[in-house]
Amino acid sequence: MxxxxxxxxxxxxxxxxxxxxxxxxxxxxxxxxxxxxxxxxxxxxxxxxxxxxxxxxxxxxxxxxxxxxxxxxxxxxxxxxxxxxxxxxxxxxxxxxxxxxxxxxxASKEELQKGWQKTKPIKRTGKIIEAHNHLIISRNLGLSFQYNKNDSEKEVSMNQYAFAATLSNTLSNAVKYAIDGSVIKLVSHFDSSKERYVFEIENMVNRPINVKDVLRKIRDGYTAEEIEDRAFFESNQGIGLESVINILGKLGGEYELSSGDSFRLREEDSKGMKRKTYGIITPEQHVPPLPSFYFKASIPIKE
Structure with a gap:
């Protein structure tokens, strides 16, 4: 008793x-x-x-x-x-x-999945990129934003604050760790069959990232040794990415991350999409081909 x-x-x-x-x-x-x-x-x-x-x-x-x-x-x-x-x-x-x-x-899962607002995600994405533009320029980076032209004025219901935090943190992470002189790629589109707004971000890094290790750190935290030698400041993951994954989990969203020797966001896959560029994009890229870090997020919406 x-x-x-x-x-x-x-x-x-x-x-x-x-x-x-x-x-x-x-x-x-x-x-x-x-x-x-x-x-x-x-x-x-x-x-x-x-x-x-x-x-x-x-x-x-x-x-x-x-x-x-x-x-x-x-x-x-x-x-x-x-x-x-x-x-x-x-x-x-x-x-x-x-x-x-x-x-x-x-916030709790229940709080994030209620109180949605009418939002134009493509326009909101553009504004978030513009807010990062001076950081992009200061790092001598460029950014290519691609989306379907017909989606630019599309309005849906979503948790716009959680969405903004998710995209802003992911983009900040990319800007922070991208190789100087490289171009960050951002592609956005709607997946109406799953009621999702999807954004994909890919940036060039010095070496491939150990994705399993990234997820282990996000799930279980850093070891005392990792914190002591401050290795987590030098890797392509930060508190922002951890926050993004936690928010997506509560929202009922999905995510995917990978790292390899070649870019997943290829020009031939985005033909016909409208493109906006930010920062510094030179006619010819003098940066040697390097590995990439790719992150994809699917945000729940209601049309």
């Missing part, structure tokens, strides 16, 4: 620990989002003021069409305005995506 009571007490304590952990993550997420929301509001106000100033500069240029100094100064100022506001907005967007990832990963 006493043994049964002890087990019940331990179970209640464990449940309380889990509840406290969930509550703690919720509070942390809220506290992290609050300053970002304030920054975002201030950025929007700043953008409004800057656009007003840009209109004034345009009038100044029109009033003095032959004054080269005014033309040059106002043009440079307008460029700087656009550049830095884009960087600020990008930082806010990336921060929001990371926080949404924390929130989604800590």
């Amino acid at each position: 006493e043994e049964k009571q002890t087990i019940e007490e331990l179970q209640k304590k464990l449940e309380l620990v889990v509840l406290n952990e969930d509550a703690r993550r919720t509070i942390i997420t809220h506290h992290l989002k609050s300053p970002l929301n304030i920054i975002n509001v201030n950025v929007e106000r700043m953008l409004y003021d800057l656009k007003e100033n840009e209109r004034k500069m345009q009038k100044l240029r029109e009033a003095h069409p032959h004054n080269e100094e005014i033309q040059k100064a106002t043009t440079e100022l307008a460029f700087q305005i656009r550049r830095y506001t884009t960087l600020i907005q990008t930082g806010v967007q990336l921060g929001s995506d990371i926080i949404e990832g924390i929130a989604s990963e800590s």
Whole structure:
């Protein structure tokens, strides 16, 4: 009798620990989002003021069409305005995506599978890529985004926050570990038969990745030796990929990852798709052919 009571007490304590952990993550997420929301509001106000100033500069240029100094100064100022506001907005967007990832990963399966919103996944994908564009450029990388033209305006119901966190974390992982000067490939399409939105990302790496080892680390964690020698900072997997897999599991989504000596996303397989490019893509790739790391995610949707 006493043994049964002890087990019940331990179970209640464990449940309380889990509840406290969930509550703690919720509070942390809220506290992290609050300053970002304030920054975002201030950025929007700043953008409004800057656009007003840009209109004034345009009038100044029109009033003095032959004054080269005014033309040059106002043009440079307008460029700087656009550049830095884009960087600020990008930082806010990336921060929001990371926080949404924390929130989604800590949410229950039931929470993630309800409260879906109407979303245009292709357009949302484009915005997430744009938020990463300065990081792509800073690493001397290019990105090729391909999708079916007819899907660009397609609207479906999905958990858009979990989707954004999943794609953003996967893309961040690719940008972080891709070989300098290489091109990241991203292909998106709908799988209506399974009610899924699919994105595939592939990037070039120095050497093939041990996928079994990656999944072992995600499932069981790192060994004390691996943490001590900090090997997990040097491999093509990070906390982002672990978060993605955890979110997909709760969403009822699917994933696939592989690594080999050749790219899986081949040009001949995406013929007829619309292409958008980002970052730095040179006419001829001078990067020698290297192994790739491939990740595919299938996100549940309702049409």
